[in-house]
Amino acid sequence: MVRAWAREHVPALTAILSIASLALVFGAALQVIPAAALPRVESLLNAIPHVNAIISLSAIGTILLGVREIRRGNVDRHRALMLASFALFAAFLLLYLYRVTLVGPSDFPGPSAVRTYLYLPFLAIHIALAVICIPFVFYALLSAGTRSVSEIYGTNHRRAGRVAASLWLVSFSMGIVIYALLYHVY
Template identity: 50%
Template sequence: MQTTIRRRLPLVTGLLTVVSLVAVVAAVRQAIPDALLPPVPHSILAAIPHLNALLSAAAIVTIIAGWRSIQADDVDRHRRLMLTSLGLFLGFLALYLLRVAIEGPTSFGGPEWLKLWVYYPILGVHMLLAIVCIPLVYHVLLLGLTHAPAELSETLHPRLGRIAATLWLISFSLGIVVYLMLYVLPL
């Protein structure tokens, strides 16, 4: 299986990206049939944004630690931390999709000028980076999982990894700003 994925890396990256984006669009448009969604108490749905902010903050920490680990040439720690970052992201994504599929996207309740000049630009950049990160993260992950550590320097893994990690950090950080604007800051 590893050899098959390695030979078809662009195809697998593309398929994973398309599946991920279709899932996000279906959830945001509330196009997932109710029969496929589990019953979730309102208290759990209300807690998801707060939990997702914690998952995002934890992912920021693990991405930075993973970046530092590879700079220190600690490949095993780097791998563990980046897989942990991916796990945190997947947990975030599953909870986000569940909540949005059931309740729909949260509307910004602040003043119109703040929505237009601050909230929407931050949200737009966050969303754009999240979309751009999906294929980058998948590609870097698949390279890391299908190549021996000694081979990775001969692949796009180091260069794309730096780009993916940087964009991922910015996206997670902006996601926390969006969370603060929606749920925490008094407007």
């Protein structure tokens, strides 16, 4: 019953989930979410950037393998890998939201010229791609999750999946560069 309803409302569910996700991200980044509502675990807060870099590298791997498997016609492996990619993305997001809610966005520790002319434009592109990616990810996930394999070919799943995978790969890769700049280069 729920699956049938969701199947008929994939675009609306995509919009609702995208808006809710972005509201959480921007609410945390703009310090709207009350930090007092969350327990503060310093060791976890310190580990999150490093854990998220590992999650990002893992997600890049699962996305690339998922693309390879669908090109080979292996739908079951593709599905498993893309669900793993989404699980990694969700874990990344939860950790990111926790840290940003309690600590706020990370300050760039390098020279102001590098911050102004390299880091901030690079960060803006990373954020824009991550924001644009979210509805494509939800659409691909929802269209695949509410239909049989044979029915998926009658949807925009393939097109949305290509865009989602491309944006995800670039965004995760840029995130690793940002991590390196914040925690290793400077």
